Amino acid sequence: MTAYIIRRLWQMIPTLLGVILLVFILFNWIGGDPAYVLAGKISSAEQIENIRRQLGVDQPYYVQLWIFIKQVLTADFGASWSTNEAVSHIMATRLGPSLTVLIPLLILSTIIAIGLALGVAYVRGSLTDRMVMIVCTVGLSISILVYIIVFQYFFAYKLGWFPVQGWGDSFWQNLIVYASLPILIGLVVSIAPDLRLFRTFVLDEINQDYVRTARAKGLSENRIMWVHVLRNASIPIITHVMAQLPGLLIGAFLIERFFSIPGIGREVILAVERSDFPVIKAITVYVAVATMIFTLLADLMYKAVDPRVQLK
Amino acid sequence: MPYDVPHAVSPSLWVLAWKRLLADRVAMVSLAIVAAFLLMMLLSGTGLIAKDWSREVGVNYAPPSFAGADAESAAPAPAAPAAGAPSSDASGEIPVVDPLADALAAIRGEAPKATSTEPSAAEGQSVDPLADVMADIKAKGTKADAVEARRSTLPFGGDKWGRDVLKKTIKGSETSIFVGLAAAVVATFLGTVFGAMSGYYGRWLDDIFNWFYSVFTSIPYLLLILAVAAVLQQKGTLTIILILGLTGWTGVFRLIRGEYLKHKGREYVQAADAIGASNVRRMFVHIFPNISHVVLVQLSILTVAFIKSEVILSFLGFGVPVDVVSWGSMLNEAQNELILGKWWQLAAAGTAMALLVTAFSLFTDALRDALDPKLK
Numbered sequence: 001m002t003a004y005i006i007r008r009l010w011q012m013i014p015t016l017l018g019v020i021l022l023v024f025i026l027f028n029w030i031g032g033d034p035a036y037v038l039a040g041k042i043s044s045a046e047q048i049e050n051i052r053r054q055l056g057v058d059q060p061y062y063v064q065l066w067i068f069i070k071q072v073l074t075a076d077f078g079a080s081w082s083t084n085e086a087v088s089h090i091m092a093t094r095l096g097p098s099l100t101v102l103i104p105l106l107i108l109s110t111i112i113a114i115g116l117a118l119g120v121a122y123v124r125g126s127l128t129d130r131m132v133m134i135v136c137t138v139g140l141s142i143s144i145l146v147y148i149i150v151f152q153y154f155f156a157y158k159l160g161w162f163p164v165q166g167w168g169d170s171f172w173q174n175l176i177v178y179a180s181l182p183i184l185i186g187l188v189v190s191i192a193p194d195l196r197l198f199r200t201f202v203l204d205e206i207n208q209d210y211v212r213t214a215r216a217k218g219l220s221e222n223r224i225m226w227v228h229v230l231r232n233a234s235i236p237i238i239t240h241v242m243a244q245l246p247g248l249l250i251g252a253f254l255i256e257r258f259f260s261i262p263g264i265g266r267e268v269i270l271a272v273e274r275s276d277f278p279v280i281k282a283i284t285v286y287v288a289v290a291t292m293i294f295t296l297l298a299d300l301m302y303k304a305v306d307p308r309v310q311l312k
Numbered sequence: 313m314p315y316d317v318p319h320a321v322s323p324s325l326w327v328l329a330w331k332r333l334l335a336d337r338v339a340m341v342s343l344a345i346v347a348a349f350l351l352m353m354l355l356s357g358t359g360l361i362a363k364d365w366s367r368e369v370g371v372n373y374a375p376p377s378f379a380g381a382d383a384e385s386a387a388p389a390p391a392a393p394a395a396g397a398p399s400s401d402a403s404g405e406i407p408v409v410d411p412l413a414d415a416l417a418a419i420r421g422e423a424p425k426a427t428s429t430e431p432s433a434a435e436g437q438s439v440d441p442l443a444d445v446m447a448d449i450k451a452k453g454t455k456a457d458a459v460e461a462r463r464s465t466l467p468f469g470g471d472k473w474g475r476d477v478l479k480k481t482i483k484g485s486e487t488s489i490f491v492g493l494a495a496a497v498v499a500t501f502l503g504t505v506f507g508a509m510s511g512y513y514g515r516w517l518d519d520i521f522n523w524f525y526s527v528f529t530s531i532p533y534l535l536l537i538l539a540v541a542a543v544l545q546q547k548g549t550l551t552i553i554l555i556l557g558l559t560g561w562t563g564v565f566r567l568i569r570g571e572y573l574k575h576k577g578r579e580y581v582q583a584a585d586a587i588g589a590s591n592v593r594r595m596f597v598h599i600f601p602n603i604s605h606v607v608l609v610q611l612s613i614l615t616v617a618f619i620k621s622e623v624i625l626s627f628l629g630f631g632v633p634v635d636v637v638s639w640g641s642m643l644n645e646a647q648n649e650l651i652l653g654k655w656w657q658l659a660a661a662g663t664a665m666a667l668l669v670t671a672f673s674l675f676t677d678a679l680r681d682a683l684d685p686k687l688k
Contacts, residue, residue: 018527023539031543141669143623145643146662153650246532253534254624268535269628272542284539288530295530 005296012292019288024068027277029061051081068281077282082274087282090267097167098256098263101179102248105186110241113191117198117233118225121206133199136192144189148258151185165260182255197240201233208232235306242298246291325605325683332682339678345671349489356486365479365637373654374470376477469656471645480637481660487638488626489668491553492619498557499618500611503564510565511572512595521565528562537621541630552631556618564610571603605683612676616669623665639665 033052052058071077077087120132156164162181168174205211206229214224253265260266264283271279303309323331333339355361469477510521528536540555575581576599584598625631626640634641639661646658 014523015526015530018523019530022527022531026539026543137673138666138670141673142666143620143639143643143662145623145627145640145647146658146666149643149647149650149658157651249532257628268538272538272628272630275542277542280539280542284531284535287532287535291530291532 005300008296008299012296015292016289019285020069020072021065023281023284024065027281028064028068031277072285077278080271080279081276083276087278090279091264091282091286094262094264094267097174097261098249098252098265100171100174101182101186101255101261101263102252104175104179105183105190105252106241106245106248108183109187109190109194110237112187113194113198114230114237116191116195117202118230120195121199121202122221122225124203124206133196136196139188139192140196144254147185147188148254151181151188152258155184156181165258167259167261178259178261182252182259182261185255186252194240198233198237201236202229205229205232231305235302238301238305239298242294242301245294246287249287249290329605329679329682333678336678336682338674339682342671342675342678345667346675349485349668349671352482353486353489356482357490361479361482365483366475368474369470369476371470372472372474373649373652374474375654376469376656469654469660471657472649477657477660480642480657481639481664484637484639484642484661485664485668487549487632487636488619488622488640488665491549491556491622491632491638492615494553495556495560495618495622496611496614498553499560499614500564500607502557503561503610504568504607506561507565507568507570508572508595508600511569512576512591512599514573518569521569525562525565528559533559534621534624537625538630541625547631547633549632549636552622552625555625556621560614560618564607564614567606567610568603571606572599575599575602609676609680609683612672612679616672616676619665619669619672 075088079086080090116132120129123129152164156162163178165178167178210232211224211229214228219228249264252263253268255261256263256266257269267279268283270276271283333343352361356363471477471480506521506524510518531539536559537555540559544551544555572595581594581598584594589598622631622638623640623643626638627644628640629644631640632638642657642661646655646661649655650658
């Protein structure tokens with residue numbers, strides 16, 4: 001086990017180097033001279049000169065690359081080009097609001113999707129099953145933008161059930177008042193694909209021999225579905241949910257933008273709008289590292305829920 | 313003569329798949345819808361329909377005909393502040409010439425950034441911070457030209473400048489579908505070639521492509537797209553196609569690599585080797601037809617995914633340029649219009665997209681089942 005983890009961590013190094021190289025090629029090579037990028041965005045020539053010196057623009061590319069690698073290793077990406085806020089500070093302060101929305105969203109959508117998937121798979125082929133699947137397919141086809149625009153207009157602006165947008169300082173106020181409509185929209189958007197996927201996972205299990213055995217033993221249908229089938233179906237479900245985690249951080253950026261939630265996703269959009277390269281670079285590298293670690297965790301979790309799995 | 317032996321020609325994979333598709337009613341209906349959208353794209357692209365989408369034929373925010381003209385629509389543009397420019401009272405009736413429309417479009421390009429940070433306008437006040445500027449421009453531009461009659465209603469309503477939403481939706485469909493299809497072709501091509509080389513040659517080439525794959529998949533897709541969009545400053549339809557295509561090949565790559573691994577050791581490939589077929593010939597003449605159904609299904613899946621991505625990118629203003637209309641840019645305008653109660657542009661763009669994506673997804677599922685009946 002330890003040997004496996006060490007080997008996996010070791011294998012991350014070339015991938016991380018690749019990510020660094022990709023980001024470097026994008027922003028330092030294709031992106032070009034910051035003086036050119038920032039023309040018209042920052043007026044102070046002195047500040048631009050400062051940024052150029054930090055990046056080592058006038059030096060050969062391998063020196064610039066080394067500067068960037070040092071930034072990644074020391075987790076010090078310097079300051080934002082447009083607000084002068086330290087990038088590490090941006091990351092630290094924006095993570096909280098993002099997680100306030102995303103963690104409840106992930107937990108709720110997983111629980112609801114699992115419950116619905118078990119129910120729909122149990123009555124597979126029936127009218128209910130087909131109706132739910134049709135609603136899912138159509139629901140999936142509507143742009144997330146339409147959901148956000150309509151829900152925000154209807155529930156917040158028209159009916160006034162929720163604040164239209166905003167964010168406070170108190171965690172509970174944020175969670176209950178400001179995050180509830182974003183979470184609701186997130187649920188509507190994420191349950192449909194999850195339900196479709198989880199349904200196939202459950203269907204793979206529901207015809208297995210052990211289900212028939214459990215039924216022959218005289219177990220209740222509830223126990224069969226919620227204990228026997230769910231435990232086996234949870235293996236692919238856990239893998240799926242774990243693999244989704246890092247993407248979620250970015251995935252909710254539209255919601256964060258519409259509701260002015262000061263999270264990572266909104267920061268990405270602002271940074272792209274302002275050509276704020278240090279912020280995008282930092283977020284890309286950090287999220288890539290998070291993705292690699294979560295992939296490893298997903299594999300370990302896989303082993304934990306299913307002892308038959310051999311880690312190679 | 314050996315040719316006299318009676319034999320039946322067995323139908324090819326494609327004929328069999330087509331027959332299975334014909335028997336599937338859902339597949340045929342969705343295929344018809346997809347074909348209608350594609351035809352619309354072609355007609356609009358060649359300028360046969362919706363050519364004059366940017367002409368301002370109706371009054372500002374002309375309501376849809378079935379909803380009937382309301383008294384409000386004849387009133388000044390709702391965005392114009394009452395106390396702003398004195399002449400703005402008349403702006404509802406005054407037509408705006410086309411050169412001016414370009415100027416407005418240029419301004420509108422800046423508008424999303426300014427307006428969308430605060431889409432609330434909770435008190436129902438003026439939502440458009442550029443209303444003053446626009447009123448000024450309209451006042452200046454309208455002195456010179458003649459007044460032409462503008463319709464009070466349009467079939468699907470009009471937008472802020474009185475342009476026909478129906479024509480705009482057709483034009484937007486053209487952009488969105490074209491970008492989705494073209495980007496899917498780029499991504500599928502890259503994924504197929506990379507996957508074929510990786511799976512067929514193996515060894516160090518495989519290692520390199522797998523390294524590429526792990527690098528690209530460790531960055532969440534949307535983040536990767538946004539990062540590339542941030543770097544490529546000049547906007548254009550070609551840029552967005554390249555962004556989506558160059559970042560989206562990973563899924564196809566993994567599948568095609570697996571297929572080539574599976575096929576390269578089969579007898580028919582060995583036979584091709586024995587008759588002296590070159591590597592490239594074996595890869596693309598012998599193996600490729602046997603896996604082309606996987607490629608086709610992937611192309612279909614990616615088209616839907618890229619249409620969705622394009623809409624989001626254009627909505628954020630990182631997609632197509634401002635003088636090109638797409639579903640994304642329509643939704644962007646609709647976001648502010650909804651607060652004024654002008655729902656038709658949102659409904660038109662949203663419905664068109666939902667219809668196409670639903671039909672395309674259902675067709676993709678049916679196509680996969682028809683091409684690979686074992687899956688079912």
